[in-house]
Amino acid sequence: MKKLLVILSIITVFISCKNEVKEAEVKEETEIFEEVTYQDIKHDDYELSKPVKNIEATLVLFGGFPETAKDVKREFKILEKAKNNDVAVLFMNYNRKLWLGKSELEELTKDLKTIFNEHNLPEDNMFIGGFSSGGNMALLISDYMTNGNSNLVPEGVFIVDSPIDLVALYKTSEKNLKRNLSNSTMEESTWILETLSKEFGNPHKNLSNYEAFAVFTSETNNFDNIENLKNTRIRLYTEPDTLWWKERTMAKYDEMNAYYIKSLSESLKNFGFKDVQYIATKNKGYRSNGDRHPHSWSIVDKDNLIDWILKEEL
Numbered sequence: 001m002k003k004l005l006v007i008l009s010i011i012t013v014f015i016s017c018k019n020e021v022k023e024a025e026v027k028e029e030t031e032i033f034e035e036v037t038y039q040d041i042k043h044d045d046y047e048l049s050k051p052v053k054n055i056e057a058t059l060v061l062f063g064g065f066p067e068t069a070k071d072v073k074r075e076f077k078i079l080e081k082a083k084n085n086d087v088a089v090l091f092m093n094y095n096r097k098l099w100l101g102k103s104e105l106e107e108l109t110k111d112l113k114t115i116f117n118e119h120n121l122p123e124d125n126m127f128i129g130g131f132s133s134g135g136n137m138a139l140l141i142s143d144y145m146t147n148g149n150s151n152l153v154p155e156g157v158f159i160v161d162s163p164i165d166l167v168a169l170y171k172t173s174e175k176n177l178k179r180n181l182s183n184s185t186m187e188e189s190t191w192i193l194e195t196l197s198k199e200f201g202n203p204h205k206n207l208s209n210y211e212a213f214a215v216f217t218s219e220t221n222n223f224d225n226i227e228n229l230k231n232t233r234i235r236l237y238t239e240p241d242t243l244w245w246k247e248r249t250m251a252k253y254d255e256m257n258a259y260y261i262k263s264l265s266e267s268l269k270n271f272g273f274k275d276v277q278y279i280a281t282k283n284k285g286y287r288s289n290g291d292r293h294p295h296s297w298s299i300v301d302k303d304n305l306i307d308w309i310l311k312e313e314l
Contacts, residue, residue: 064132135159156233
């Protein structure tokens with residue numbers, strides 16, 4: 001009897017070990033399968049997550065000043081939805097820009113073309129988006145590539161609460177300095193005034209200098225720098241939480257990004273732009289650490305964005 005029990009125990013242990021080995025093999029095969037079907041590539045200038053086969057679309061993202069690819073990944077958790085729908089996501093480390101000059105447009109277009117070629121990304125379904133100043137870059141580079149400067153032409157472009165009107169940005173910064181607000185607001189406003197003044201002068205005297213580079217100049221209803229996007233799908237996201245901004249910076253509605261984004265939307269529609277969507281959200285803006293802030297990536301509905309890219313949104 002004792003011998004029988006020993007034999008049964010040995011058989012049980014053997015079967016258990018065998019099952020564990022099989023489970024480990026299955027797990028390893030699953031991990032290998034996942035690695036083979038989707039790639040994560042890191043480069044000094046960007047980070048790319050892409051399906052190995054059957055790429056339905058490519059989404060290019062620009063962060064705000066001074067977000068890196070890593071920061072965008074943390075604040076805008078788009079990857080899971082993108083992977084589930086075979087959408088490649090290219091997170092650019094290109095930032096610290098409120099506008100783009102001709103040489104910068106040429107260089108950035110060349111860089112994007114190189115990335116698409118090196119990683120076999122399809123060129124027929126590309127979308128570009130950006131948060132804050134990154135949205136300015138998204139619109140400007142999209143316009144440049146659409147204007148016959150590249151065979152890499154975006155199907156759609158979106159911005160997330162971007163400071164599209166540089167004249168308005170200058171004037172709001174002037175008001176912030178007079179209000180003597182928090183140190184961070186004072187520092188940012190000082191930097192904006194110094195940067196814009198050095199490059200373009202005072203807009204009260206040199207308005208045309210600003211019009212030459214800004215996405216939009218509401219004072220003259222000028223959007224020449226994105227006029228080539230008339231047939232491009234455009235989304236303009238913003239969260240016009242006037243109470244939040246008033247309590248923290250004393251800003252009025254006509255001093256907020258939201259005001260000028262809505263104005264741009266109306267101007268583009270009146271001018272006959274094919275597909276412009278102004279998307280104003282409520283209580284969606286939160287940073288990854290949980291802090292409430294309407295100026296955040298989180299105002300974008302990620303599921304809806306991917307559906308829009310794949311033309312599944314009605």
